[in-house]
Amino acid sequence: MVNLKINNIPVQVKEGTTVLEAAKIAGINIPTLCYLKDINEIGACRVCVVEVKGARSLVAACVYPVNEGMEVFTNTEKVRKSRKTTIELLLSNHKKECLSCVRSTNCELQKLSVEYGCDEHRFEGTKSEYEPDLSTSYLVRDNEKCILCRRCVAVCKSVQDVAVIAPARRGFNTHVACAFESDLNDAPCVACGQCIAVCPTGALHEREEIDDVRRAIADPEKVVIVAAAPAVRAAIGEEFGYPIGTNVEGKMFTAMRMLGFDKVFDVNFAADLTIMEESNELIDRVTNKGVLPMFTSCSPGWIRYVEYYYPELIPNLSSCKSPMQMYGATVKTYWAQKEGIDPRNIYVVGIMPCTAKKFEKTRPGESASGYPDIDAVLTTRELAKMIKASGILFDQLPDSTVDNPLGEFTGAGVIFGATGGVMEAALRTAAEKITGKPLDAIDFKEVRGIKGIKEAEYDLNGVKVKVAVASGLSNAKELCEKIKKGECDYTFVEVMCCPGGCVNGGGQPIQDAYTRRQTDLRAKRAKALYDEDKNAKIRKSHENPAIQQLYKDFFGEPGSHKAHEILHTTYNKRKKR
Amino acid sequence: MAKKIEVPFNGTKEQEAKLLAALAQLKIDHGGKGLMIAALQKAQDIYGYLPEPVQQIIADELGVSLAEVYGVATFYAQFSLYPKGQYKIGVCLGTACYVKGAGDVYKKVCETLGIEGGQCTDDLRFSLDATRCIGCCGLAPVMTVNDDVYGKVTADQVEGILAKYRA
Numbered sequence: 001m002v003n004l005k006i007n008n009i010p011v012q013v014k015e016g017t018t019v020l021e022a023a024k025i026a027g028i029n030i031p032t033l034c035y036l037k038d039i040n041e042i043g044a045c046r047v048c049v050v051e052v053k054g055a056r057s058l059v060a061a062c063v064y065p066v067n068e069g070m071e072v073f074t075n076t077e078k079v080r081k082s083r084k085t086t087i088e089l090l091l092s093n094h095k096k097e098c099l100s101c102v103r104s105t106n107c108e109l110q111k112l113s114v115e116y117g118c119d120e121h122r123f124e125g126t127k128s129e130y131e132p133d134l135s136t137s138y139l140v141r142d143n144e145k146c147i148l149c150r151r152c153v154a155v156c157k158s159v160q161d162v163a164v165i166a167p168a169r170r171g172f173n174t175h176v177a178c179a180f181e182s183d184l185n186d187a188p189c190v191a192c193g194q195c196i197a198v199c200p201t202g203a204l205h206e207r208e209e210i211d212d213v214r215r216a217i218a219d220p221e222k223v224v225i226v227a228a229a230p231a232v233r234a235a236i237g238e239e240f241g242y243p244i245g246t247n248v249e250g251k252m253f254t255a256m257r258m259l260g261f262d263k264v265f266d267v268n269f270a271a272d273l274t275i276m277e278e279s280n281e282l283i284d285r286v287t288n289k290g291v292l293p294m295f296t297s298c299s300p301g302w303i304r305y306v307e308y309y310y311p312e313l314i315p316n317l318s319s320c321k322s323p324m325q326m327y328g329a330t331v332k333t334y335w336a337q338k339e340g341i342d343p344r345n346i347y348v349v350g351i352m353p354c355t356a357k358k359f360e361k362t363r364p365g366e367s368a369s370g371y372p373d374i375d376a377v378l379t380t381r382e383l384a385k386m387i388k389a390s391g392i393l394f395d396q397l398p399d400s401t402v403d404n405p406l407g408e409f410t411g412a413g414v415i416f417g418a419t420g421g422v423m424e425a426a427l428r429t430a431a432e433k434i435t436g437k438p439l440d441a442i443d444f445k446e447v448r449g450i451k452g453i454k455e456a457e458y459d460l461n462g463v464k465v466k467v468a469v470a471s472g473l474s475n476a477k478e479l480c481e482k483i484k485k486g487e488c489d490y491t492f493v494e495v496m497c498c499p500g501g502c503v504n505g506g507g508q509p510i511q512d513a514y515t516r517r518q519t520d521l522r523a524k525r526a527k528a529l530y531d532e533d534k535n536a537k538i539r540k541s542h543e544n545p546a547i548q549q550l551y552k553d554f555f556g557e558p559g560s561h562k563a564h565e566i567l568h569t570t571y572n573k574r575k576k577r
Numbered sequence: 578m579a580k581k582i583e584v585p586f587n588g589t590k591e592q593e594a595k596l597l598a599a600l601a602q603l604k605i606d607h608g609g610k611g612l613m614i615a616a617l618q619k620a621q622d623i624y625g626y627l628p629e630p631v632q633q634i635i636a637d638e639l640g641v642s643l644a645e646v647y648g649v650a651t652f653y654a655q656f657s658l659y660p661k662g663q664y665k666i667g668v669c670l671g672t673a674c675y676v677k678g679a680g681d682v683y684k685k686v687c688e689t690l691g692i693e694g695g696q697c698t699d700d701l702r703f704s705l706d707a708t709r710c711i712g713c714c715g716l717a718p719v720m721t722v723n724d725d726v727y728g729k730v731t732a733d734q735v736e737g738i739l740a741k742y743r744a
Contacts, residue, residue, distance in 0.1 A: 163641065163642035164642060166648035170651070178644055179629070179642070180643075
């Protein structure tokens with residue numbers, strides 16, 4: 001243990017602790033900007049500088065380790081002045097669009113500027129000029145708002161292991177770029193949006209589709225349908241001041257109706273549908289010696305990753321469309337037929353914790369009715385923004401439930417939003433199908449939790465099923481390499497592109513670096529989903545009466561010809577450049 | 578931002594084999610990590626510059642992304658993304674030339690050829706670099722084209738000078 005004093009307060013901490021962490025223990029917060037716990041610890045921005053007695057200059061608290069007898073001062077005139085100047089220098093080359101910026105009031109630079117009473121015009125001079133990158137359907141990159149903290153670069157490299165962006169050139173010309181200044185659309189980006197989730201400013205944000213959705217709602221010809229992914233309900237409350245991990249599903253449904261959507265369905269329903277098809281495919285692959293291990297295909301970022309980086313493993317991907325696409329496809333075929341509505345006049349909106357979904361809806365082969373399965377995708381953040389801008393007082397809303405028939409869901413559908421959830425849901429159904437008798441214990445706890453890679457082996461009536469679950473692409477890469485080398489014999493592998501699964505997706509409410517330091521967003525949001533599953537009356541997808549009805553009325557049975565036409569898709573190798 | 582100029586890549590199989598051998602040797606000599614700069618130096622020795630296909634080879638061999646290689650290649654002044662042209666233009670931006678208006682000359686060359694310093698025209702005829710003092714301040718501002726030296730150049734003369742090398 002090391003003893004030191006911070007602002008004259010004695011603290012005892014473990015060796016190797018940084019001054020930043022030690023200060024926290026002493027009840028003192030040191031502001032940071034480039035620092036992102038475990039992801040970007042490079043001491044680059046100099047906002048966290050502190051005075052250390054005897055040191056030649058100010059030191060960066062986020063990377064400076066404690067020493068025995070050290071005396072640290074975090075709030076002296078010298079420190080404050082230095083921080084203020086640093087922030088003012090950043091502001092001098094920042095596109096100050098704060099009045100209309102998507103991140104206004106949720107911007108770490110803006111917050112610091114206010115806290116330190118900065119003069120945003122103290123330094124005037126040449127400003128960097130960059131065209132915003134509008135090349136993709138999912139993300140906007142505006143280098144004129146970039147402060148070069150490198151948090152996006154770090155998450156892209158160390159968490160997702162794709163590194164499609166990196167700092168280029170030097171000095172005043174330094175900027176974050178794709179290779180050879182290419183558009184993001186020409187780079188092997190997986191569209192996960194983790195860069196957005198960690199950006200302290202408005203330099204990165206999703207490609208908004210709010211106006212498209214509003215236009216559709218205003219169009220009397222259109223029947224506008226909405227449904228949210230499982231993870232949305234566990235996070236959208238954060239935008240309205242609820243504690244992280246509060247499930248606000250009932251209020252969300254009410255708000256959706258108030259926004260003018262004609263029907264409020266639920267992607268949880270389609271998650272149950274996915275399980276029917278996916279577990280059927282798994283059993284088919286196992287019994288008919290198909291390609292194993294089978295990979296889940298719910299996460300469009302993961303799909304893109306395989307198509308770019310492991311095309312040789314494409315045959316391992318389940319042919320099932322994602323729950324979102326299944327929802328859209330079912331609405332425009334089954335439901336349209338049932339209601340006697342021309343699918344051309346149906347406008348289907350998905351509320352997603354994800355930016356890659358904005359890309360997924362544009363994939364070829366995702367238009368079962370002849371019209372796109374999904375017309376618009378809004379992130380959790382966009383839905384919250386729409387609700388706020390519509391004068392809806394979210395916290396005062398009564399709870400309501402979804403519309404039927406495409407709303408009813410089970411606990412198995414709910415847990416899709418957390419890493420391991422799809423695996424567990426599939427096992428609940430596959431196990432009963434294989435054994436032909438009801439499961440005693442339906443909790444597959446080995447595949448739960450936020451660990452990057454989880455493995456388990458189950459004996460289902462003599463059939464050995466070895467499974468693995470990975471989230472975050474660096475973990476997925478580890479699994480892919482092992483599978484390629486034949487070092488493992490998994491039957492079924494679940495991969496979610498974002499660490500922790502969809503609850504931590506790139507479209508979820510943005511929490512600042514300080515909150516991320518204190519809280520594991522993944523675990524808290526996931527808990528909300530597992531709680532809902534625990535309390536659900538029905539917890540197995542195949543017991544969902546609406547699903548049973550759907551097969552009886554329309555699809556016949558899982559894996560039927562009709563199901564294949566409407567609920568399954570194909571994948572293609574992508575060239576990296 | 579500098580506009581990207583598409584220059585045809587004429588790398589040969591021999592050059593590629595040489596680069597792959599050099600990279601393999603680097604890995605043997607220095608282990609797996611921290612090879613990027615050495616690799617870029619080898620590649621530039623072999624090709625004379627670092628076009629995208631060459632950087633892609635380095636990325637693949639070192640197990641890093643192309644964006645990372647590009648980031649390093651654009652950070653250091655010693656690395657060039659463009660080949661040298663048949664005619665290498667240098668405009669001195671040293672102090673004496675600069676105060677005599679070399680900045681305008683340099684700008685005029687950029688405008689006339691549609692390239693920036695460090696770049697090369699797409700027909701590989703001209704490349705441009707800003708140089709430091711070349712030791713004839715009495716002639717400031719000075720511009721060179723290969724071994725030809727032009728003194729007391731004004732922006733107006735630039736097109737005429739370049740025309741001589743276009744034929």
